[in-house]
Amino acid sequence: MQKRIWQWTGLNEVTSGAAEREQPDQGEAEIRIASIGICGTDLHIMSGHAGFGEPPLPLGHELAGVVERIGPGVDGWAPGDRVCIDPLIGCGVCRECLNGNKHRCARSGEIGLHFPGGWQEYLVVPAANLYRLPDAVSFEEATQAETLHCCLGGIDKLDIRLGCHAAVIGDGPTGLYYVQLLKAAGASKVSLFGMREGRLELGRRLGADVTVNLRSADTASDATAPETQDIAIDAAGNEASLKLGIELLKRGGQLLLFGLPGHPIQADIQSVVLKELTLAGSTNAPQVWPRVLELMASGGVRVKPLITQRYPFEELDKAIAFARSEPDEAVKIIVSHSQVLGGTELP
Ligand SMILES: [Zn+2]
Ligand SMILES: [Zn+2]
Missing domain, CATH: 3.90.180.10 (Medium-chain alcohol dehydrogenases, catalytic domain)
Known part of the structure; x- marks a missing residue:
């Protein structure tokens, strides 16, 4: 046959x-x-x-x-x-x-x-x-x-508290799933950072409270203010998204590394240490x-x-x-x- x-x-x-x-x-x-x-x-x-x-x-x-x-x-x-x-x-x-x-x-x-x-x-x-x-x-x-299942495995690695603020960096399918999972997990304010207006619009329909277009972002806006997030998820996996994630996190915050850079990239480890951030990598689950x-x-x-x-x-x-x-x-x-x-x- x-x-x-x-x-x-x-x-x-x-x-x-x-x-x-x-x-x-x-x-x-x-x-x-x-x-x-x-x-x-x-x-x-x-x-x-x-x-x-x-x-x-x-x-x-x-x-x-x-x-x-x-x-x-x-x-x-x-x-x-x-x-x-x-x-x-x-x-x-x-x-x-x-x-x-x-x-x-x-x-x-x-x-x-x-x-x-x-x-x-x-x-x-x-x-x-x-x-x-x-x-x-x-x-x-x-x-x-x-x-x-990959995204949920990442969520399971975080200590997400009801009412927390969370940022998702990356507007691909995984970023759009993370927006929904964070809302389901009890985050009261989820901010989606991306580069494509259509996808950011979709992100808002799926529950994102705030969206930021990084191509045209007003870097002085509340959404991009440093030390405002309890959780950040890097669903893009490049040097700029990692830098943004570290900046956005409050002291003691948690960063989930999910997107794949494909090659070694630079990170501001000084801030990771001084802000006492927790970093977690995640693949399948x-x-x-x-x-x-x-x-x-x-x-x-x-x-x-x-x-x-x-x-x-x-x-x-x-x-x-x-x-x-x-x-x-x-x-x-x-x-x-x-x-x-x-x-x-x-x-
Ligand atoms: Zn796939
Ligand atoms: Zn085996």
């Missing part, structure tokens, strides 16, 4: 084709992919600068679909179950894996980054990486559980997936307003091209198979 597939085949190049469907082995399930989120990481990998992944490779790590077949020894799943996929696979036997921190496993890798991902009709994955979708969560929304789905189902975090473009699977190349050429307009692009786009969700 054949399946349709898109692969990253070279510098910024995607190619469609067909491949043989695999049989799910012990502990595995075959998923019929319904929706795929296009992520900045996909573009980064395709540019050849990510330092991992080798073409030809189907990318796609923000995935939702339906269980199609299960392999031997799989309990609790049946064909037709709606799922999202945790793309992270650890070795399963090292100290970090046994402690539930497979993202820290030295031998871990991710579906769609290091291993074949969901740019295809069917994908075989370990059944242990599946999470059941609540009825209230659509496939399109469920693709964002992957991004949201395998433990928080069930709570992410609770948050999505209850409306505590909204995903739909971030979805700016939808493409059919047959036009995945066009989705990638749009993401690359219109980064300001494309907040979150979702590629879906026809059953989803037709309005009648699988199964």
